[in-house]
Amino acid sequence: MGKVATSNIKSGTALEQRYTFEVRCRGMKPATPLPMKIYFEGNTDANGMLNLTSAGQAGVAQGVAIELKDDKGTKLPFNKPDAINMDWQRSEVDAEVYRFSGSARYTASGGEIKPGKADATMTYVLDYN
Template identity: 35%
Template structure:
């Protein structure tokens, strides 16, 4: 009888050891975030956005014989920053976009690698940010006030390539901006 109990305990120990192998780590998940004193939360889907501006022909910037008209914009791409769970103290907000300013127009966002020899990115254009109506939001300056209501709120924006020189060259036209929401 003791032999049977011993065999059962041994079998249980082996099963326990084998089950640990089933729980071996196959990867890592990093959870990031921050607890803040703000009247709204920014949706996780809005914290790291990708806004595709598309493949735009350099002819979209006007002009003749391959030249662009400075200030001409391509068709804008729309995007939204969603605020969640806004409380009664959330009456309004502004959004400020920051990033590397274009060398020819400091109110616009410079393209990554723009003007660097041998890198092969587009030049002569930058990215202009605007509110939902297309009113320009200068880089580093707050947007107009957005009125906030209780609950969830969607702040709508747009971005477009804009000619900053008469000569526009082709290539990748990417940039990175950060945004900050200031509550009223």
């Protein structure tokens, strides 16, 4: 996500980084898209907020988290009951293709903001029938 000035995080003006990925569900009959939902797993205290890896350790930024939203502005869910729909894109010969688009940005998480390493990891989980 690059380097961001602490003043931009404090003021809420840190730039969003957009990302997109596609999921191909193989072995399905063409033109029969299933309802596909997605939710995420990671070190979090609330939907849409991802805590930094190794938070509280020397050299790691403080007072910072990563805010995550889908392309509609919905905070990313970190539990199955809040899973959101993925967008069906197209049928292929042996697969249905879905797309997810979202954004991430550094945001204040409370307390004094101090510079440092600001990495985090999350996993996406697909829910379909």
